[in-house]
Amino acid sequence: MQNPSDFLPGNLKKLRSVRQWSLTQAAEQTGVSKAMLGQIERGESSPTLATLWKIATGFGVSFSELVNVATPVKDKTRVVDSNLAKKAISDDGMLVSIIQDFDLALGFEWFEITFPAGYERQSAPHKKGVIEFISVLKGSLIMEFETEIKELSEGQSIRFQGDREHGYRNHTKQDTVVHCLMHYAGK
Amino acid sequence: MQNPSDFLPGNLKKLRSVRQWSLTQAAEQTGVSKAMLGQIERGESSPTLATLWKIATGFGVSFSELVNVATPVKDKTRVVDSNLAKKAISDDGMLVSIIQDFDLALGFEWFEITFPAGYERQSAPHKKGVIEFISVLKGSLIMEFETEIKELSEGQSIRFQGDREHGYRNHTKQDTVVHCLMHYAGK
DNA sequence: ACCACTTGTGCGTTATAACGTACAGTAAAA
DNA sequence: TTTTACTGTACGTTATAACGCACAAGTGGT
Numbered sequence: 001m002q003n004p005s006d007f008l009p010g011n012l013k014k015l016r017s018v019r020q021w022s023l024t025q026a027a028e029q030t031g032v033s034k035a036m037l038g039q040i041e042r043g044e045s046s047p048t049l050a051t052l053w054k055i056a057t058g059f060g061v062s063f064s065e066l067v068n069v070a071t072p073v074k075d076k077t078r079v080v081d082s083n084l085a086k087k088a089i090s091d092d093g094m095l096v097s098i099i100q101d102f103d104l105a106l107g108f109e110w111f112e113i114t115f116p117a118g119y120e121r122q123s124a125p126h127k128k129g130v131i132e133f134i135s136v137l138k139g140s141l142i143m144e145f146e147t148e149i150k151e152l153s154e155g156q157s158i159r160f161q162g163d164r165e166h167g168y169r170n171h172t173k174q175d176t177v178v179h180c181l182m183h184y185a186g187k
Numbered sequence: 188m189q190n191p192s193d194f195l196p197g198n199l200k201k202l203r204s205v206r207q208w209s210l211t212q213a214a215e216q217t218g219v220s221k222a223m224l225g226q227i228e229r230g231e232s233s234p235t236l237a238t239l240w241k242i243a244t245g246f247g248v249s250f251s252e253l254v255n256v257a258t259p260v261k262d263k264t265r266v267v268d269s270n271l272a273k274k275a276i277s278d279d280g281m282l283v284s285i286i287q288d289f290d291l292a293l294g295f296e297w298f299e300i301t302f303p304a305g306y307e308r309q310s311a312p313h314k315k316g317v318i319e320f321i322s323v324l325k326g327s328l329i330m331e332f333e334t335e336i337k338e339l340s341e342g343q344s345i346r347f348q349g350d351r352e353h354g355y356r357n358h359t360k361q362d363t364v365v366h367c368l369m370h371y372a373g374k
Numbered sequence: 375a376c377c378a379c380t381t382g383t384g385c386g387t388t389a390t391a392a393c394g395t396a397c398a399g400t401a402a403a404a
Numbered sequence: 405t406t407t408t409a410c411t412g413t414a415c416g417t418t419a420t421a422a423c424g425c426a427c428a429a430g431t432g433g434t
């Protein structure tokens with residue numbers, strides 16, 4: 001993550017400009033003095049957390065919208081074809097196609113995975129805080145955790161902590177196709 | 188979003204405890220005085236943005252990990268069955284099943300949607316900054332935007348700005364089933 | 375041109391963040 | 405038991421955030 005102090009001045013200026021508020025109006029809405037708001041916009045002062053919160057709530061924006069890298073103006077429309085993009089990632093034949101690779105703005109990555117008939121796999125714990133989703137598109141899948149086993153059939157989805165050990169098993173005679181989405185805590 | 192000042196003291200204490208750092212060691216790593224770190228942990232002082240950044244980088248965590256609601260220690264494993272949970276949301280017969288309703292920690296909501304044969308729908312723009320994914324599980328779908336049209340077949344996925352007008356069209360004689368995921372900016 | 379009002383900046387004052395240091399309490403070693 | 409080292413807190417000092425107010429410049433109306 002980048003230094004919030006680099007973005008706060010520009011973000012605040014933009015938020016005020018979009019609303020067409022003067023410093024006086026912004027001061028009224030936020031309860032922070034116009035002199036201070038001016039200093040922040042000019043990068044002449046580093047406000048306290050309490051003052052930042054006053055500003056965020058006064059403008060009706062989230063905290064991160066105030067201090068984070070501004071979200072891009074235009075997100076590109078993009079199409080991905082999982083039929084064309086399949087690739088094997090292990091010797092045992094599991095196939096993975098990326099629907100969305102990790103994007104900081106989203107905080108997740110999303111795959112289509114094919115587990116061949118009879119396939120088994122034990123997954124090491126992912127990074128701390130990872131939340132994982134498996135949604136079964138075709139076939140069925142057995143999910144194994146330390147203390148429980150879940151059998152998922154077509155149309156069923158599971159959410160679980162990806163930061164603990166888990167296993168996948170396709171005990172059937174046909175391929176299982178799933179969506180696998182992993183969300184990383186703290187983005 | 189909730190007031191970061193409510194969470195910072197606990198978050199900082201926890202981060203330090205996990206690393207088994209004394210205040211002295213934390214002060215060395217962050218470049219912030221141990222007296223100040225102690226004040227922050229006890230909620231006796233509201234640090235400036237610059238000081239918060241020093242702390243975050245010293246601990247090697249993201250800014251949001253320092254000031255946001257701490258991620259839950261245990262995320263519940265939960266299974267959702269889209270086969271059982273379908274419900275009509277409009278008179279024209281589109282069916283929606285929730286895989287994951289909006290969760291602040293994730294920043295998105297995720298649906299399985301069935302567009303019946305011949306179905307058309309124009310969607311008003313969602314909230315500013317929304318990024319939307321459509322992944323076609325069964326059948327095909329035509330996506331219409333202001334300046335372009337995309338035809339998606341089974342296995343294809345599209346990412347686009349959900350905050351602009353768009354339309355869905357299933358021109359075929361069979362149902363189309365998709366996953367629709369909407370990510371909200373700024374969580 | 376003159377006047378009234380608004381806007382953003384600068385400045386002095388007040389409040390508090392941030393610091394360095396001393397110290398009481400605790401734990402471990404001699 | 406005594407000594408040493410470490411820990412977190414309190415306190416006084418320094419630096420700066422945050423404020424209220426004055427003012428120069430700009431704008432719009434008469």
